[in-house]
Amino acid sequence: MKAVLIPGDGIGPEIAESIKDITKAMNLDIEWLEYRAGAEYAKETGEVFEPGLVEAIEQYKWALKGPTATPIGTGFRSVNVALRQKFATYANVRPIRSFKGVESRYENIDLVIIRENTEDLYKGIEYKLNENMANGVKLITREASEKICRYAFEYAKINQRHKVTAVHKANIMKYTDGLFLEAFRDVAKYYPDIEAQEVIVDNMCMQLVLRPETFDVLVAPNLYGDIVSDLCAGLVGGLGFAPSGNIGDEYRIYEAVHGSAPDIAGQNIANPSALLLAFALMLEDLGNIEAAKTLRDALAKVVEKQEVVTPDIGGHASTTEFVQAIINEL
Incomplete structure (x- = not known):
């Protein structure tokens, strides 16, 4: 199947790479079509969405989105809100679960x-x-x-x-x-x-x-x-482990809830867990219950061990190393 991947702003492109790595490691039949959206793209082009993004979601129905920045008080309205209203994804679903190894x-x-x-x-x-x-x-x-x-x-x-x-x-x-x-x-x-x-x-x-x-x-x-x-x-320790699904009758857009964290963008130290958990939600809704459980369990094991985790949860690992540890658990 084909699905849309929107990396987003700040740390978005870095954590979006984890989705492609996990998809490959799990041999999942998903081809990601990548499009830009958000404050950085708007600053470069004057447009909020890359041409073709909306049409791709209309065609393929499923999308996964990284964090996007929104100006406060001025500028364009939230990309999240715009997509939700455009595609009538009337239900926002946020599962909140404790993870052993995350201070709470x-x-x-x-x-x-x-x-x-x-x-x-x-x-x-x-x-x-x-x-x-x-x-x-x-x-x-x-x-x-x-x-x-x-x-x-x-x-x-x-x-x-x-x-x-x-x-x-x-x-x-x-x-x-x-x-x-x-x-x-x-x-x-x-x-x-x-x-x-x-x-x-x-x-x-x-x-x-x-x-x-x-x-x-x-x-x-x-x-x-x-x-x-x-x-x-x-x-449960913050937005780093908070996935979200925006569910409509016809379209579904999954996302990490947290912000774009521009202060650490480009440093390869961002925690991709929220986006990975959003991907697990997507897999579940696609009917691939076993793959969703496998991904969640592998992530939970890595976090609980505390051997290869990112700085936000007490470790020293890079984003790449953290994702590789999850792949090793898989």
């Missing part, structure tokens, strides 16, 4: 955050009222809310999870978050074997820090899902 305050964390990906404040409907006042529109629809809640319950059912928790602020935002919560309750009725829970977003953040083991699958509107998923990554 918690053990045995196993959470999945499912975030609505196409609307809310990320719709980008904002404007200035005058020089000193701006307004942003929080768009929530019943259709999108029901769709993401149904996806969350189906995910729980298929993966033998037992509880789905809706994250909201309906006590204050009675129309928008109230509509999301209504949709959650309506969908939950069709899944009587799965516990349905509702938690206000600020309390959710506190509960995740106090007792993360009491949660299973979280479903949230776009903004809360973004914030809570990064909080959950902090429970």
